Amino acid sequence: MNEQELRGLINEVKDGTVSRRAFIQRLAAVGLAAPLATQLLSFAGVAHAQTQYAYKPTKAGGGGALKLLFWQAVTLINPHFAVGTKDQEGSRVFYEPLAGWDQEGNLVPFLAAEIPSRENGGLAADGLSVTWKLKQGVKWHDGKPFTADDVVFNWEYVKDPATAATTIGSYKDVIVTKIDTYTVKVAFQKPTPFWADAFVGAVGMIIPKHLFADYIGAKSRDAPTNLKPVGTGPFRFVDFKPGDVLTGERNPDYHIPNRPHFDTVELKGGGDAVSAARAVIQTGEYDYAWNMQVEDEILVRMEAGGRGKTMIVQGGDIEFITLNTTDPWTEVDGERSSTKTQHPLLSDPAVRKALSYLVDKDSVQKFIYGRTGIATPNFVAAPARYASKSTSYEFSIEKANQTLEAAGWKRGSDGIRAKDGKKLKMVYQTSINAPRQKTQAIIKQACQRAGIDLELKSVTASVFFSSDVANPDTYTKFYCDMQMYTVTMLQPDPERFLQQFASWEISNKDNKWQGRNISRFRSEEADKAIRASSSELDPIKRAAELIKINDIAITNHIVIPVVTRPRVFAASNKMTTHISGWDNSLWMLHSWYRE
């Protein structure tokens, strides 16, 4: 989709011939996350939709206890230290950001009085700043008022490298200033079409200045409030046992009327996903369970006649295969997969193309992931049910054979193809996890029928995803030909996501394998598009560039997307929850209720 098409589409939304939803779906199909799509609309002068949520209770409280089960227990409740989503979820019970993302990608205000837009003057025309108006009359749980000072403090706290905040990426390049007690300005170094990053969603939770001010930088770990949060959220802190249970009680001063419905909240952790699903769906001991990484078959069986249901929400996480562009088997200057080398087999575009024909995504979806993994042609994940026009995928052993034959790869006596004395034998690695090993087996079988011999390798997850420089089996070293894993897209800006194809992000010895470009792909065209997208003032041109990067990676078969992985939750049949794939699952906890 190019710039012109995009503009036409936006105009159609303005005229009303195309609905917002259809626009978001069209963009999603070519690889742009829903939040970016709505940001595009807001820059083009189409106001954010105000989503209304079903909420039946007429008064706050009276809902009894809400029991949430997390099979990965919450270990810390300072949102800026969160190591995984579980910690963000735990923090979200007490803390709130200025705004959150709903499933359609719309911004929903929490501590903001309104969502900045061109009309209300919140968005600068040059894209260099965004001004947030804060909601007045909001109180911290200890009664102190919430003001602009708190917001500015959060920026100072997070951007200090000594604080070692995991959210630093969203704050280090912006400048936050206080305009008045209830107005804050976020200034960017360059025009930033995706302006809703700092203070928004999972990375945006705001902690109180008056309790954290003395614990900025190196002293960050010593703050007593790290373990006893004082926030603005719907529930007040009662007790926390790291790795076990987190409890809260209703905040009677909550700033949204009639909420929350529940009197207490309990977040129990530990155990495994299957038994968590059982406690919600089958026995009804718990009201809600998070992140059901359970084979779909088992979920379906539990749902039959159970007390709960599963909810599947589309997000941006993607399971994909990376093809190495460098030679992992030759050591140059003390490192394998060096950028000074070329992959002996995969540098032939025909081999890469053949491999992409051999990944049977539909079977992987059908037999392995079920509802929890949906085949996709795109890297920037999107709902696959809206087939993309610019990219597509096909499983065809025949076409793979033809492609290889045409490129001169001839079958040997052992059935394995070879060319110039090089045999089509490759090592394909992934982390140990049942669905991944099954996927490997499906792909290996297809490759065999096309004359490619795959050696399967599986590495313990704790090694594979480790940043241990001394270990040769980490995914960032990529010392093999193909590998498969999932990248999460919790807080959705495809620009950072797509830097995985930037030549300056190549993972190598010099940056201790910390670069994001694992495939070591180098393409001037991609670099140009990435540079253009990051400095492009016009959001529509930028979107077109981002889509182009996705398409370059897909058409060059640098990555082969397998399935997008929607988030899966379980809840009691009586519960009404509001889940979003672009934010924490507890983001709308204040509006949950039980009938």
Place this chain on the structure above:
Amino acid sequence: MGNYLLRRLFIAIPSLLGISVVLFTVLALAPGDPFEELASNPNIPPEVRAALRLKFGIDDPVFVRYFRWLSAMAQGDWGFSFVSRVNVDSLILQRLPATLIVIGSSQILALLIAIPVGVYAATRPYSIFDQIANTLAFVGFSLPTFFTGLLMILVFSIWLDWLPFVYRSDIAATGWRFYWEHVRQAVLPVAVLGVFQAASYTRYVRSAVLDVIRLDYVTTARAKGLDERVVIVKHVVRNALIPVVTLVALQMPSVFGGAIVTEQIFRVPGIGSLLISSILANDTPVIMAVTFVFACLVVLFNLIADILYGWLDPRIAFR
């Protein structure tokens, strides 16, 4: 006696040091990264992982880390968890009550089953009761707790829907209801652990009683015309229990270890589940502390067993 105790304690120090060196080395050699979860999220810059590793000293050489740990430990500082950033000692203290309640009650249950059954079976060797008890004991300790645990969840929680299978440390109720809820949730894990332990204790009690019952003084007591019950309870069981007591003492550390699986299945927030979750998270300070506590328990209970031997059986001298 005092001299003996002192000597044994001095021997314990180098063995604990040795254990700590081995534990630390093994942990250092084991691959993994406490911050691996940050890896596949492109929104988190890699520098953050590097900064965290630097801040927590993970990249220092092993021996530097070991001496840092040792000197801190000597001053009573157990360090803090990389994952939750909470001090390790408070983390362990938080988990201890649940472990003690579950393991304590399961041991009591095990002894309450094992002693009567073992004694009764031994007084009537090769009777039908003895054979049934023997068979059941054999089945009992052949079935691992992770199997019986799941079986019990399936039967009592899912089919019959009588008992909860998630153990909670924060029961909101008060008064009798509080205790009732605690008992209800403890039933399954305590039963699983208790039955497993009871099976092995039963066999031990039976053989200990069989050993004693053939001795001359028992025959003498019978010949004096004492009531059979008095002979068994006062003469046989008291003496037979000497080795059983030491066995229980020596088994305590392994009971803590065996409870790890059970704790995980029922989500009991005990030390065992703390150890498992920290191993999965590569949270070195916590793994180190918990395993070291286990090591101390082994040494301590060995010492207690040795002392108990001498106290119960004066023929063993302290030298």
